[in-house]
Amino acid sequence: MSQLKPRARDLGIPFEGTPGRLNAITDVAGVEVGQTTLISGDGKLAVGKGPVRTGVTAVLPRGRESIDQVFAAWFTLNGNGEMTGTTWIEESGLLEGPVMITNTHSVGVVRDAVIAWQMKRQGKTFQPWSLPVVAETWDGFLNDINGFHVKPEHVFGALEGAKAGAVAEGNVGGGTGMVVHQFKGGIGTASRKLDADAGGYIVGALVQANYGGRNGLTIAGVPVGKEITDLMPKQTAAADTGSIIIVIATDAPLLPHQLKRVVKRAALGIAKNGGIGGNSSGDIFIAFSTANAGAGKDSGLVSVQMLPNDRINPLFAATVQATEEAIINAMIAAETMTGIDGNTVYAIPHERLKEVLKKYNRLNQTREE
Amino acid sequence: MSQLKPRARDLGIPFEGTPGRLNAITDVAGVEVGQTTLISGDGKLAVGKGPVRTGVTAVLPRGRESIDQVFAAWFTLNGNGEMTGTTWIEESGLLEGPVMITNTHSVGVVRDAVIAWQMKRQGKTFQPWSLPVVAETWDGFLNDINGFHVKPEHVFGALEGAKAGAVAEGNVGGGTGMVVHQFKGGIGTASRKLDADAGGYIVGALVQANYGGRNGLTIAGVPVGKEITDLMPKQTAAADTGSIIIVIATDAPLLPHQLKRVVKRAALGIAKNGGIGGNSSGDIFIAFSTANAGAGKDSGLVSVQMLPNDRINPLFAATVQATEEAIINAMIAAETMTGIDGNTVYAIPHERLKEVLKKYNRLNQTREE
């Protein structure tokens, strides 16, 4: 979780575009991320007891102290998953609280706990009711998922601990027990800063990556999955049984229908890494804009800024790029993990990955070399 | 076509809400309507020769002289029909030209003619290409639809003749040969003016009504279709073989995602009159807002006004009401018509309709009584 761990581009993996200062979703001013990681127990699965390899990740568009809404939109590449709250986002164009990510069977407890937290912290919800956004991927290969180990206090912890700054990646938060391209996955993030003449906007991505078979894995265009065919999960995991949740944040002044355009491009980032949105995958994405503070007010008229459609291409490109890199960052940060019944998922081996990239003439020189 | 013809509320049919000055889509400032009506020949169908009972209706959001775009959105209740140009509206949130309505088999000629007109009148299209919006309903019961009688000059005529002011209803323009609830249908319009505390906005509807079986016809809640069971089309028309195109215009400052909410409510207006969106119906609706002039510009940032979602209900209600009345206006204005092969569709009989409403205690007093 420390910043001393190398990230994907530290290894020399080439990516398009210019990252923001932290190369993280928190490069978008106001965005805070908080995570609760639950790791306990070892050995044989005893439902309700463990082993536990799960958690909660919270993304707060305007930080913990704000109750101001943001324009938002969502998209599904493959819908074998859940993201609550999307019906109201689709209708209203507004997101009124945090985006939470956890395991598939803990969506409910997280959802109701968000309401409890809103009542406790703010004494009220935006409307008389609240429709929290909670998404998930499945960690049942490593985690006692039917033990329901996520509790309201873990949700409160993620929300209260949310902060700007560097974001922990890999085996943390909702991503603790995740698997991607049959290597260890989890939470990853990246960002892009647009050129000044494109507005200088920031696009940040945060992923909870848990999808894909090994064979398809492509990094920077290189067929890594065909080069590193060992280090497969033990004792066996079905190929492509996972999912990916992607959160896209930007400070560009986009209206809801424009954010819908942006969020759809996250799918292209997955494609670059070799994902196909497999049948068992819940590939669900949400995008929001922190511009247009006050857009959610309920009386009078609201003045909002809109980026013309003709200027949107750099945001599309940045979304593809940040998504692509965030996924690889999740893999690079993740560490080999053993969970229930001794099931083990291996981290992608950094040195071997560099060798493969070199073989295809795609390894950047890095400082230490 | 004269204003001396009674309209639905002149007969004492009760409707909810307050209409605008003309009770027409042209109550929305800037909106112009132009229509070309093609009626010629009688007797047996000779494909390519006639009889002809068709036409073209043009709705220009900001009038003939403007090339400024409007925010727009669309919705389908039942999609057995065509409205071209909707894919770009869905993506961009903007409508960049007129909304045209014609018969099903003339959509193509009208579409390309709109481009030719844009090139001729403005010397250019908005983008290097143009994606015109052209919708249709089927008039093949009365019209030689496979004779392709609509020509580019009829399209130019409708566009060049477009104007503000009262709108001709009934057997005119694209609505010339239409049938609704098995009475004669066609073009109808109505509007609502919101109370000052709701913003005083105008909502206008224009319909090309061609849907529905007799049995379901309900006017002002009264089961008219069960009371007037004669005057059925001759020589036989399948029940519910038609469609309805609805154009909703407003000057309320709504963003595209809000217009999508508004346009969906047009379906509720149909329901009030007894429509169910039958399988053979192309029930396709488009809404646009004339507020936010300049929203379609292509550089810098655009400042736009947005009505808060919390203030949108009066617009929903007005959309339902204006749609409901526009359909009945189409029926009241339409006159009995005989077309191909002697096929005849009867106008709804005004006096009998009043008697039926009176039987159900639903007839308003009118001035002449």
Added chain:
Amino acid sequence: MSQLKPRARDLGIPFEGTPGRLNAITDVAGVEVGQTTLISGDGKLAVGKGPVRTGVTAVLPRGRESIDQVFAAWFTLNGNGEMTGTTWIEESGLLEGPVMITNTHSVGVVRDAVIAWQMKRQGKTFQPWSLPVVAETWDGFLNDINGFHVKPEHVFGALEGAKAGAVAEGNVGGGTGMVVHQFKGGIGTASRKLDADAGGYIVGALVQANYGGRNGLTIAGVPVGKEITDLMPKQTAAADTGSIIIVIATDAPLLPHQLKRVVKRAALGIAKNGGIGGNSSGDIFIAFSTANAGAGKDSGLVSVQMLPNDRINPLFAATVQATEEAIINAMIAAETMTGIDGNTVYAIPHERLKEVLKKYNRLNQTREE
């Protein structure tokens, strides 16, 4: 809850179409309904203590003992609400468990409890994960909604108590604390049986009705809301702050894309009663077909039956009709209720309603008269 209570048509309210034997969603063979009703406490709101006026309603497409999936689809008229599990229904075309309805702030607990119940009863979920369908409307005018009184055992109770046969209506289950057109609302149901030449299929509707202002209320075309203007909720409830969840069941062999067509028509049933899908309303609908048992299997090829699109109109009409009547049934069955802080919602007065219908010549003769 007894069958001795009159239902809407017992009062002489005229409805279109022919109901099934029970005039309930359970007329569709296999469908079971179970409900847990939570009513306790009186007086001033003490969050976490009560008063409690809420519950859970469960609709099981193939009954409690089956794990066979059904084809399904969903639609939103206005999305200020939640129905979990819809992303996978949209993607897969299949519904893999019960449809649950509760209050807005208990969706989470109900969701996770469904998974726990599936694990307990069947020892497994359909996939390694489960994506339960849980919908809600808001009962915070009468109920201590932020007290989170729905517990997993109430969910288990509704599921284990599910059965075929008559369905309790009014202040029961998830509908316990609901308000519709500013009268007392709740759970209602109705069904239609198609003519033999239309296939003899059954369409059933179950609603949790909680939407609408008084002024718009229309029953059988009669403007009841303008005739009965007293008996408004005390101490004040904002107009149109509610929602409606609609479940449509049929035994007609419809594919998922056809069920999407059917479920959209539920909106037309609301329109007939005067709803407009107001901004604060979560009007979310789901439809499923019990035909095509085994369609959800995961290997080989599946043979399924499909009703041609040309035969779908009677199902559209039945959906509109059953929805319309189910809402009125909810109102007729509901009884005056006092909840938190002495807030009171009145039942629609049966005799006055009959008088109003008579005034508009719309009251059917009934047996007892």
Added chain:
Amino acid sequence: MSQLKPRARDLGIPFEGTPGRLNAITDVAGVEVGQTTLISGDGKLAVGKGPVRTGVTAVLPRGRESIDQVFAAWFTLNGNGEMTGTTWIEESGLLEGPVMITNTHSVGVVRDAVIAWQMKRQGKTFQPWSLPVVAETWDGFLNDINGFHVKPEHVFGALEGAKAGAVAEGNVGGGTGMVVHQFKGGIGTASRKLDADAGGYIVGALVQANYGGRNGLTIAGVPVGKEITDLMPKQTAAADTGSIIIVIATDAPLLPHQLKRVVKRAALGIAKNGGIGGNSSGDIFIAFSTANAGAGKDSGLVSVQMLPNDRINPLFAATVQATEEAIINAMIAAETMTGIDGNTVYAIPHERLKEVLKKYNRLNQTREE
């Protein structure tokens, strides 16, 4: 147009998956393709006179002689374009005629001509009306697009000339004047044959490729656009002003909602080649299945076969792969073309492309080497 021209894999470009016999959409039994190519004139643009560089491509799902419908679905990556007929496909799940592709300003003439052809050839349309599917990309950089040079006879020619067997690629049919990644583009096709244990199904793709900037061009993971930066269009074409239409055909028995899943994956194939679905792009895709003959009948019940969702992943992968290769095939087949005002678009240079691939260790050995 001869088979002597090398195709992408003949050059040694590596692609995933196993192609069908022709590596073309016509590997799907029954599919026929016909094309009319219009090339005339040179020099300065004289609107209405030329130069002409355009055409029409027709894809007939069950061939010219059949009037049997196919299950179908569509998807938009970026909607700055037109595909008529999609509203009815979305509603009915069925496609009832050919898929036509032409230039943006000829969609109308092609649409109405399809109806005329249907009337002429079959004496009737499927319903009393016809809703043809016509898509487009913009060829105004090379072609006198506002001269409206496509005429009904060109449409009849493409339809009557449709046949099984090898498909001409590059500067032909609707693709005649197209530009992709700022090299010459046009029509391309490819197919995949699934393994026997995946059902042995065929997936074919046909593209009219006209999208993308040079910089993003990636072939087989190799950043070709950064390696070949010369040979840019003259006298200047804006980056990314184009579009791509993709037609996916399969013989796998997929229902409409499953085809919707498949067609969405075409976007991932574009991503692999470096497309981002730019703002000015009309990236619109349609997929159909030739299985389930007779599914469009209008009475009784229809028995259809459905592939379980759990078996759909190989079809997803095949769609991504065939799309990716079809685009590259369009580029490899296309030849340098000069059009209006001397505007010139260069073919991608085959030998230099091979060198680039070799540099990145991504060139397969081919027979001649």
